[in-house]
Amino acid sequence: MATAEIDPLLFLRQAIAAGTSVVPTATDAVDASETPLPQARFLQFAGATGDRTPVPIDAPTRFVSNDAPVDLRSIYFAWLNREVAIHEYNAAATRLNEELATVGSSATVHKFAFVERLDLITWLEGASEESEYIKAAGGAGTAGAAGAAAGSKTASGAAAPSSRAGRGALIDPRLAVIYSGERRTGDHNTVLRGIKPTDFSHVRKLAAPFMSKKLQGSASAVAVAGLDGKKPSASLPLNPKAARRPDPIILLSPSASSLLRTSNIKSFLEDGRYIPATDNNTGANLLNLNRTVKDIDPSRPLRFILVEGTEQFKPEHWNRVVAVFTTGQAWQFKSYKWNTPSELFKHVQGIYVGWRGDPVPQGVKDWGHRVLNCTIDKWTDPAVPGADVNRWRDREVAETIWKAIEHNMRQKGWKRDSGATLI
Missing domain, CATH: 3.40.50.11990 (RNA polymerase II accessory factor, Cdc73 C-terminal domain)
Structure with a gap:
């Protein structure tokens, strides 16, 4: 499987769900022995037939922190230390960074904030199907192929969960093959516009009288608020983007x-x-x-x-x-x-x-x-x-x-x- 077709984050989640081994190695050879994390260059995911799928340990994932993708090593290290307190996790990450520098590597382990770490662990163990820090899979072909491949390479022999692109739900790999042959329906934009571009500029003229009345009403409300000595509140956009509700x-x-x-x-x-x-x-x-x-x-x-x-x-x-x-x-x-x-x-x-x-x-x-x-x-x-x-x-x-x-x-x-x- 080409590296471009592999979703490292999804591979790790499916390996955790199936209970298969994840082995850090120094090479991508299928018979490579396990090596300490500072010297590892690959994570090898065990399959049902005994083969392994190597993934570069520095590969970026869909988990984004501070507008930058987090590498697979940091994700795997956070999962290994999921049971420890936050200060012990930070201390362990500092030690690993020092060991990486000792072996001549310029890579560093990302230290997750406590909310990021909680969201990541909850998602990896399958307790949550969404995370504000994980980007959606890029495309149906890529995510479908990665999900089917990862789902078919489990040590248990049972069908492991796979991902249907764009939906975030875990499914059987055999269903992923069926879904790959689906005829994709268009979204509401393509349904409304069809195959030809449509000019809706005339709608602006029809809406102008209504918009002017609304603006006049807003101006009157601001004036009344000024007379009452109250500070006028900032007006909201007409179509505010729905924000994700934060966790209390x-x-x-x-x-x-x-x-x-x-x-x-x-x-x-x-x-x-x-x-x-x-x-x-x-x-x-x-x-x-x-x-x-x-x-x-x-x-x-x-x-x-x-x-x-x-x-x-x-x-x-x-x-x-x-x-x-x-x-x-x-x-x-x-x-x-x-x-x-x-x-x-x-x-x-x-x-x-x-x-x-x-x-x-x-x-x-x-x-x-x-x-x-x-x-x-x-x-x-x-x-x-x-x-x-x-x-x-x-x-x-x-x-x-x-x-x-x-x-x-x-x-x-x-x-x-x-x-x-x-x-």
Whole structure:
């Protein structure tokens, strides 16, 4: 298969889905032995018949970061380190860059921002079919050929998923062959215009009276706003381009005394059941969960990103923060955009979760109604006689927290296809 016909990003995703091996090698020979990543020049994808498909490890992919395509080595390295915390991933990438320089290579590993890394891993493992950072496949022939080839070369012998160009959905490789023979229908432009160019300039003359009335109405509204002493708002374009709705972010407390950490927050907010937090120093410090918010978008769930640290935050990420979990310790906010509690909780919903019957920290009391104060039953080992194993109150507390978050999101202007309008 020619290199131009290979989609490295799709090859890697299909290899992960099929459970086949991906071997870094120094040459493109099919019998080449595995080599450390700094010395590797190719990634070889195992096929069902024992053959391998070599792909240059420096090949660019459709994943775009800062308007530049990311190479296959960086994608593969991010997947290998998907389970580690963001600071450990950055340290490992720095070490790999040093090793690449030692062997005389000018290549470097791209360090993904935490949102980019989350989107990439979610897409590679098949949990998501879209990513704002991945460009669509170039053409039906290229993507179809790459999908069919990659799907037919799996070690399991079963049909591996393949990609239908322009649709982003994984399909059987045999269907990809059938789809390649489809007769392509035209889009709405070709249907309206046909095979001959049509001059619609006369429509402008017909629309001119209506446009002049609209402009006059806008001018009157601006004048009235000026008389009232209000600043006129900027007018929107007639056909604004629909933007992708951003994912809301929930910040967790990094304090070791916090009852909810990345190791147990998902089971609490999704299943309504508290389990003790474990030491997650070696685990990922961000995760995501889905929840349908009927008042914002009843047709599709929102994906919430939960993260403990703000090291990889960009300025625009703060517009997406919808809640902050706290233990009442102000040092948590030192690296935040709003680093004082009084300022922070004017913009973001605060949440404190403590044991039922224990005193509330003084900091939480001082911050007032802007911080939701929730208490849960103390944890007891189910093996202890008389222990409460039902924990039915946990779901009630979890729903109270979601109610506060969703109320805050509505106040901030979250809509079906847009994020917050008030910060």
